[in-house]
Amino acid sequence: MKNFTSVTDVKNIKKLVKLGLKLKQNPLRFKELGKDKTLVLLFFNPSLRTRLSTQKAGMNLGMNVIVMNANQGWKFEFEDGVIMNTDKAEHIKEAAKVISQYADIIGLRTFPTLTDKERDYQDFILNKFIEHATVPMVSMESAILHPLQSLADMITIQEHKTKEKPKIVLSWAPHPKALPQAVSNSFAEWTLASGYDLTITHPPGYELSKKFTKGATIEYNQQKAFEGADFIYTKNWSSFKNYGQKEIEDASWMVNTRKMSLTDNGKFMHCLPVRRNVVVTGKVLDSEASLVIEQANNRTFAAQAVLKQLLK
Ligand code: AN0
Ligand code: CP
Secondary structure, three states: OOOEOOHHHOOOHHHHHHHHHHHHHOOOOOOOOOOOOEEEEEEOOOOOHHHHHHHHHHHHOOOEEEEEEHHHOOOEEOOOOOOOOOOOOEEHHHHHHHHHHHOOEEEEEOOOOOOOHHHHHOOHHHHHHHHHOOOOEEEOOOOOOOHHHHHHHHHHHHHHOOOOOOEEEEEEOOOOOOOOOHHHHHHHHHHHHOOOEEEEEOOOOOOOOHHHHOOOEEOOOHHHHHOOOOEEEEEOOOOOOOOOOOOOOOHHHOEOHHHHOOOOOOEEEOOOOOOEOOOEOHHHHOOOOEOHHHHHHHHHHHHHHHHHHHHO
């Protein structure tokens, strides 16, 4: 593995999930592996889980970790050949090479514009970093994917599934803000690559990019989708087609205990942060069926598995 940006960077998903579970049993087992190595984490956007769990993962492997709020440094220019006479003080060409001299691995969080679909779906900023960095890069949520979240989700599903091929439902839910499609794209590509049975349910107009959902069943009736499900993964996303827009404001899509009762004793999942009583009722979040805290816990071991592979 050269970089970690998508499930397509992973040779063997099952093995990586197993490694995560092994590291969970004994997080400090490879404490020597990262000795005198430096992990630099750059955040262009807010984070609680990714920031702390990736830092913790590096520390568990014995690495030194430097975390930077990238918006507080010089403003970067990403375009080639421009006359740099605006507010952008530093070109990515120098910046990525400079950071690479201080780092053995670089992590990057960069959200989409939600206005420039082409730029976002090229994963422009992440790929500019990859182009100019000279060390491995780890996506800590890019414009279109969130692979560390999805790996943690696959670890969580592995721990809780009672069938070889569980029925997994990815359900759109309401949210006051237009959000990225990254978590949903990523969850779809990882569940499908893992060979699971995936149903995606959302109001018409919220179809995700086919690039990540090929092989999934699309069901516009949320209640029908929930029937017999083993896992309900809830997330809001803005429209892909009508790019970055909110199509409807339908509170009836909130997940509640009545909908959960249609499942086959299904577990509830969400990447967090989650808006209580908008996306899902507090009752579901506080119920035995909720895996959200364990998902967040598994972020450490997912990141540790990835960093371990990259350090090798
Ligand atoms: C972000 C998103 O939807 O991509 C981060 C989730 C991990 N969520 C919010 O901005 C609320
Ligand atoms: N799930 C997740 O990535 O959370 P943060 O945005 O807090 O990192």
